[in-house]
Amino acid sequence: MNAVLEFRNVHASYAGAVVLQDVSFRIEEGQTVGLVGRNGAGKTTALMSVYRVPTVTGEILVDGTPLGRKRHEPASRGISLVPQGKRIFGNLTVEENIRLGRASRRKGQWTVDAVFDLFPNLARGAKRPGTALSGGEQQMLAIARALMAEPKLLMLDEPTEGLAPVVIDELVRALGEIRDRGTALLLVEQHVGMIRQLADSFLALRKGELVGGGPVADLESRAVQELIAL
Numbered sequence: 001m002n003a004v005l006e007f008r009n010v011h012a013s014y015a016g017a018v019v020l021q022d023v024s025f026r027i028e029e030g031q032t033v034g035l036v037g038r039n040g041a042g043k044t045t046a047l048m049s050v051y052r053v054p055t056v057t058g059e060i061l062v063d064g065t066p067l068g069r070k071r072h073e074p075a076s077r078g079i080s081l082v083p084q085g086k087r088i089f090g091n092l093t094v095e096e097n098i099r100l101g102r103a104s105r106r107k108g109q110w111t112v113d114a115v116f117d118l119f120p121n122l123a124r125g126a127k128r129p130g131t132a133l134s135g136g137e138q139q140m141l142a143i144a145r146a147l148m149a150e151p152k153l154l155m156l157d158e159p160t161e162g163l164a165p166v167v168i169d170e171l172v173r174a175l176g177e178i179r180d181r182g183t184a185l186l187l188v189e190q191h192v193g194m195i196r197q198l199a200d201s202f203l204a205l206r207k208g209e210l211v212g213g214g215p216v217a218d219l220e221s222r223a224v225q226e227l228i229a230l
């Protein structure tokens, strides 16, 4: 079966400085994968490679077919990203922000009502401006907007950064529901507790190379902990 997303021998660089070296992995339909590694290991760069933000060589495939270079191609082929730092539009209301996500013509399950069911806080504040939200609510809004593109794979870059434990619990619940509805997840996280709770498997990056991976239970092993300095 074709993977939802596959990297084959991907190298990525910024202005000639190599950041990712020979990275290969597959994410299968409905799978949840945690991507771990120390600061600067190349986790964000791996996600950005899908959008050709760094210079990329090697192959990136979606459903077995190479991904082209057009900016909107990942979204239209079912790959969505919730970037680090959320990037919501403060001058638009919560609901307007959500509707912006409906960029592709992909069919699926996510309506405005469905994302409001997933995030009741957002429903209660539908008419408020994006800036009026707490950090946790802004993260939920960014996820809600990404879902509107009906992704088969949702990639999240450090979604728990700066959030209180109670808000993280709420995010874990929502992401668990998204996963249970069949969406594959690629989670970049320093907070490995979240990966333990949600993921089937993990990939470990060190200095731009994929140096480990396996079932999520192996995240506990000493070798892996040393590798990624948990």
Ligand SMILES: Nc1ncnc2c1ncn2[C@@H]1O[C@H](COP(=O)(O)OP(=O)(O)OP(=O)(O)O)[C@@H](O)[C@H]1O
Residues within 6 Å of the ligand: 014, 019, 037, 038, 039, 040, 041, 042, 043, 044, 045, 046
């Ligand atoms: N736009 C850029 N231009 C030049 N170098 C960059 C750029 N973005 C990242 N880098 C460099 O690439 C390397 C990997 O960074 P990246 O952000 O991918 O790591 P990361 O594992 O996501 O780390 P963090 O947890 O700190 O976000 C770092 O050395 C960083 O300085």
